[in-house]
Amino acid sequence: QMWLYGLCLVGGGLSLLYALSRWLIPALAQYNGSLALLWNDTILERALDLLTRSSRPQRMLAHVKRHAARGDPQSVIDAIDYFCRHKEWAMNVGDEKGTILDSVVCEVSPGAVLELGTYCGYSTMRIARLLAPGARLITLEFNPANAAVARQVIAWAGLEHKVQLVEGSSGDLIPQMREKFGIDSFDLVFLDHWKDWYLPDTRLMEELGLLHKGSVLLADNVICPGAPEYLAYVRSSPRYDSRYFKSHLEYTYVEDGLEKSVFPGASAGSRP
Ligand SMILES: C[S@@+](CC[C@H](N)C(=O)[O-])C[C@H]1O[C@@H](n2cnc3c(N)ncnc32)[C@H](O)[C@@H]1O
Ligand SMILES: [Mg+2]
Secondary structure, eight states, X not given: OHHHHHHHHHHHHHXXXXXXXXXXXXXXXXXXXXXHIIIIIIIHHHHHHHHHTSOHHHHHHHHHHHXXXXXXXXXXXXXXXXXXXXXXXXXXXXXXHHHHHHHHHHHHOOSEEEEEOOTTSHHHHHHHTTOOTTOEEEEEEOOHHHHHHHHHHHHHTTOGGGEEEEESOHHHHGGGHHHHHOOSOEEEEEEOSOGGGHHHHHHHHXXXXXXXXXXXXXXXXXXXXXXXXXXXXXXXXXTOEEXXXXXXXXXXXXXXXXXXXXXXXXXXXXXX
């Protein structure tokens, strides 16, 4: 009889664990930023990596190859959004904030764009598909495994001729933009790498003269996980006309948003 009780106890415990990880924690993580990042970006990702002996970017790429039409950027974007909403969360800008990114790209109609943080190429595709012929998009990624997946995702969408993906750290590559990449200045910069780099990289671009009158900085995740020093800088500096676009952390209901900052702004001060 003892072993029967033991079996019931183990079975009950396992069922509870399953219910917690399958429904309760994911449901709570939809509304709490810290839990969302801890659960999706740390615990679940590591557990799935271990169980499947693959990485999240590799799983996302496999999903794209199974479900997206080759040469159709929208189909690749949709496949990634489906994967992230129904299978595994991932740190793409996502569909909701993605529409804000799209509208800024269309409004600026940039000839030269810099993206900081490629990951799997999701936002890269969103930007690239809207660029006019001849416009340049340079995207920087310092994780070689992410860069390798991004190249394949971008090629699957048929956008490889519109994108220059450069492997390396933003701090090393930004100073090479003029001499090595022939860039005078950028019309649009999308900041979406590690959040504590937003401010130093912005200061670096300013010092190197890579921003011109009217250049637009668009920064993701300014609320969650947050980039407080960067936000304080662009909102208080008279050099920028800065505006917040309220939205949600990718694939959740947690508040997050994009900060659009025009350099040097027509009017001094900030508009949070
Ligand atoms: C949030 S993800 C980018 C998501 C992507 N922009 C999208 O929306 O699809 C951040 C990426 O930036 C990369 N990264 C972080 N700091 C970086 C740096 N200083 N230079 C280059 N890449 C960096 C990370 O490896 C990661 O892949
Ligand atoms: Mg982001």
